[in-house]
Each structure stands twice: as structure tokens, then as C-alpha cells.
Amino acid sequence: MDRTYETIKIERERDGVTWLVLNRPEKRNAMSPQLHADCNDALFHLATDPQTRVLIVTGAGDAFCAGQDLRLFFRGTDNAPRERFEAAENSHSWRWTRLSKFPKPTIAMVNGFCFGGAFTQLIACDLAVAADEAVFGLSEVNWGIIPGGVVSWNVVNAMNSRDAMFYALTGDTFDGREAARMGLVNFSAPLDKLREETLALARKLAAKNPATVRYTKEGVRAVRGMSEAQAADYLAAKSDALRFRDAEHGREEAMKQFLDEKRFRPGLGNYVRDDASAS
Numbered sequence: 001m002d003r004t005y006e007t008i009k010i011e012r013e014r015d016g017v018t019w020l021v022l023n024r025p026e027k028r029n030a031m032s033p034q035l036h037a038d039c040n041d042a043l044f045h046l047a048t049d050p051q052t053r054v055l056i057v058t059g060a061g062d063a064f065c066a067g068q069d070l071r072l073f074f075r076g077t078d079n080a081p082r083e084r085f086e087a088a089e090n091s092h093s094w095r096w097t098r099l100s101k102f103p104k105p106t107i108a109m110v111n112g113f114c115f116g117g118a119f120t121q122l123i124a125c126d127l128a129v130a131a132d133e134a135v136f137g138l139s140e141v142n143w144g145i146i147p148g149g150v151v152s153w154n155v156v157n158a159m160n161s162r163d164a165m166f167y168a169l170t171g172d173t174f175d176g177r178e179a180a181r182m183g184l185v186n187f188s189a190p191l192d193k194l195r196e197e198t199l200a201l202a203r204k205l206a207a208k209n210p211a212t213v214r215y216t217k218e219g220v221r222a223v224r225g226m227s228e229a230q231a232a233d234y235l236a237a238k239s240d241a242l243r244f245r246d247a248e249h250g251r252e253e254a255m256k257q258f259l260d261e262k263r264f265r266p267g268l269g270n271y272v273r274d275d276a277s278a279s
């Protein structure tokens with residue numbers, strides 16, 4: 001039985017897909033100190049939850065997340081250093097440390113408003129999908145603040161630097177189609193098809209060999225900050241570690257299906273996982 005939280009919901013699908021839903025729709029899922037604490041706790045538990053093979057992060061109602069709660073996170077802790085410190089620690093921990101290192105694939109499903117600090121969890125997720133109608137904005141410039149935390153660092157990594165600078169300086173909003181065109185999300189879809197399309201992507205990932213998926217995402221992330229020589233060495237070690245860790249022996253199984261049994265060609269479809277060995 002899942003824990004229950006004041007500001008978020010954990011919801012389950014069949015096939016190992018778990019939803020983490022920010023649940024303050026009346027405040028457009030703005031992130032309060034309580035929400036940061038709840039998300040931090042939930043991600044800690046979901047990381048080793050055997051029923052979670054893929055995690056989707058989204059928001060209840062018509063917002064993904066309206067950024068930090070201006071009343072509770074900012075003004076409410078201006079004169080409370082301990083509370084500010086705790087909220088900031090939890091905020092960074094779940095949105096970046098825990099989410100970007102989550103041991104299973106993660107998808108951000110941007111169903112509506114996505115502002116300011118919400119870009120951190122958007123970019124921390126491995127993949128992102130948006131409603132065509134979603135509204136994104138780096139609105140900080142309007143509030144007399146900068147895209148802080150790690151928002152600026154993230155947007156300049158995930159977006160073309162001209163686009164990142166344009167939207168950070170102007171505070172202009174853009175929709176889901178534009179987010180897809182810029183590569184900030186993988187694709188957009190009409191709002192009434194968004195859930196179905198996101199679930200199809202999640203189920204595709206959930207059906208794959210979990211160790212290989214995990215090592216792939218960790219490798220792709222890690223090499224970004226490395227030289228070519230470091231990356232080659234790291235990836236060689238990572239490949240060896242995967243062979244040791246893969247309980248399904250996916251490498252041997254795929255070779256067998258292709259070379260011996262001639263029933264799998266990667267250009268024509270995925271190899272057939274033996275469910276009995278699937279973890």
C-alpha cells in the first residue's frame with residue numbers, strides 16, 4: 001500500500017508504470033515547502049519500488065506546475081532561515097538529484113502551465129511530452145529574480161542557447177508545439193490524446209530489459225560532461241558492469257535469437273523478452 005501525501009498522488013497503471021502527480025490544482029501545482037518534502041520522500045521510496053519500471057511526472061488539473069509557490073516558498077520563508085534551508089534542500093533534492101538519477105526511465109508529461117522552477121523537473125526527466133496547448137514560461141524576469149536553482153544551467157543544456165536566452169530575457173510564453181520544435185520536449189500531442197500517447201511511450205520502455213535501460217540512461221547522462229577519452233573509458237567500464245548486473249542476460253539472449261534462432265532482427269522489431277526472466 002502506497003504512502004499517502006498531502007500535496008501529491010501516487011497512481012499505478014498495469015505494466016509497471018507509476019504516476020507521480022503534483023496535486024495542488026487550485027494553486028496550479030505551485031511548489032510549496034510541503035510539496036517538496038512530499039516529492040522527496042516519494043522518490044526515495046519509488047526508486048526501489050519493484051512495481052515501478054517507468055515513472056511519469058505530471059500535474060493534477062490544468063497545470064503541470066506553476067513554479068515555486070511565491071507565497072509559501074519565497075515570501076513565507078523570507079524571515080525563517082531554517083525553513084528556507086529545508087525547503088531549498090528538498091526542492092533541489094527531488095527535482096534534480098533524485099529525479100535525474102532515478103534508476104528507472106522517467107517521463108515528464110506537461111499537461112498545462114509549466115513555469116519557472118518547473119523547468120528543473122521537466123529537464124531532469126529522461127524524456128518529456130507536452131500537450132500542444134501547454135503554456136511554458138521562464139517568467140522569473142517578471143518577478144525581479146533570475147532563473148535560479150539550476151534552471152538556467154538546465155535550460156542552456158536542454159535548449160539551443162539562443163532560445164534559452166530569448167525566453168529567459170523576455171519571459172515570453174510558448175506552447176507545446178514550440179517546445180517540441182525546440183527539442184525541449186520529445187513530442188507534443190493534442191491534450192485529449194496526451195495521456196494515451198504518454199502511456200504508450202511509458203509501456204514501450206517498461207517492456208525493455210530494465211538493467212540495459214538503466215545503464216543506457218546513466219551512460220548518456222554521464223558522458224555529457226566528459227572528454228572523449230574519459231567517455232570511452234567510462235562506457236567500457238559501464239558495459240562490463242552491465243554484463244555483471246543484467247539478471248536477464250539480454251546480450252546473450254539477443255545474440256542467440258539473432259544468430260542461432262534467426263527470429264529477431266533489430267531493424268524489424270525488438271527481441272522477444274522471456275517474461276520468466278524479466279525482473
Ligand code: COA
Pocket residue numbers: 026027028030031066067068069070071072113115116117139140143
Ligand atoms: N505561487 C503561488 N501561487 C500561485 C502560483 C505560484 N507560482 N501560481 C498560481 N498560484 C495561485 C494563484 O495565486 C491563485 O491563488 P488564489 O486562488 O488563492 O488567488 C491560484 O493559484 C490560481 O491561479 P490563477 O492565476 O487564478 O489561475 P489562472 O489559471 O488564471 O493562471 C497561471 C494560471 C499559472 C498562468 C498564473 O497563476 C501565473 O502566472 N502564475 C505564476 C507563474 C509563475 O510565474 N511562476 C514562476 C514563479 S518564479
